[in-house]
Amino acid sequence: MAECKSKSVRGAAKSDRAKEKGAKHHVSDSNGTPDGDAAAPQELSSLEEAFRKFAILGDTRAMGRDMNGKNWSKLCKDCNITDGRNVTITDVDIMFSKVKPKSFRTINFDQFKDALQELAQKRFKGKNEEEAIQELHKLIEGNSPVISGVTKSVLSPALTRLTDTSKFTGSHKERFDQSGRGRGKAGREYLVHDTGYVVGYKHAGTYDQKVKGAKQN
Numbered sequence: 671m672a673e674c675k676s677k678s679v680r681g682a683a684k685s686d687r688a689k690e691k692g693a694k695h696h697v698s699d700s701n702g703t704p705d706g707d708a709a710a711p712q713e714l715s716s717l718e719e720a721f722r723k724f725a726i727l728g729d730t731r732a733m734g735r736d737m738n739g740k741n742w743s744k745l746c747k748d749c750n751i752t753d754g755r756n757v758t759i760t761d762v763d764i765m766f767s768k769v770k771p772k773s774f775r776t777i778n779f780d781q782f783k784d785a786l787q788e789l790a791q792k793r794f795k796g797k798n799e800e801e802a803i804q805e806l807h808k809l810i811e812g813n814s815p816v817i818s819g820v821t822k823s824v825l826s827p828a829l830t831r832l833t834d835t836s837k838f839t840g841s842h843k844e845r846f847d848q849s850g851r852g853r854g855k856a857g858r859e860y861l862v863h864d865t866g867y868v869v870g871y872k873h874a875g876t877y878d879q880k881v882k883g884a885k886q887n
Contacts, residue, residue, distance in 0.1 A: 716811035727815045736776035748816045749809045757793045
């Protein structure tokens, strides 16, 4: 009798473990498919994409979730939020300090949207709040930081003289052809030519002509 009860208890325990394992398997499958309980990752909006592009500017370790004051000011400038009349650089700096938590140096995306909401009324006066926010978002969506300050070369007389290959002499002259184009490896290394003449000899190939002319005479 006791043995039968023991077998019954063990059988019930196995049944419970099987049910639990099946439930875990169902949860795992559900999480791995779009129809599961776990929500699929949402695509970033155009506004958030622009936010992240400006947020990582100048910091290779940045993840794009927070933006510092310098990049916030650049975003406002590059996206024409500051117009020098309704919204100035000072307004932008004040708004950043207003939405930024104390003891923090950056703002997140939600705080970024709060700042835009308040700037929208200043930037687009005469429009209602919703229209002003939409217009301000349009200025930012799809934009990236403007990279400026690229150094342009200026051809000074000294630079022109130093880069004029027609005035090169010696081994430096051998590295370029008559048009000034580099000769590559042929201009850097001594290559053996089985012609019987030294490299650079101006009268190469004229010996045979002289011999033939002498025989004809």
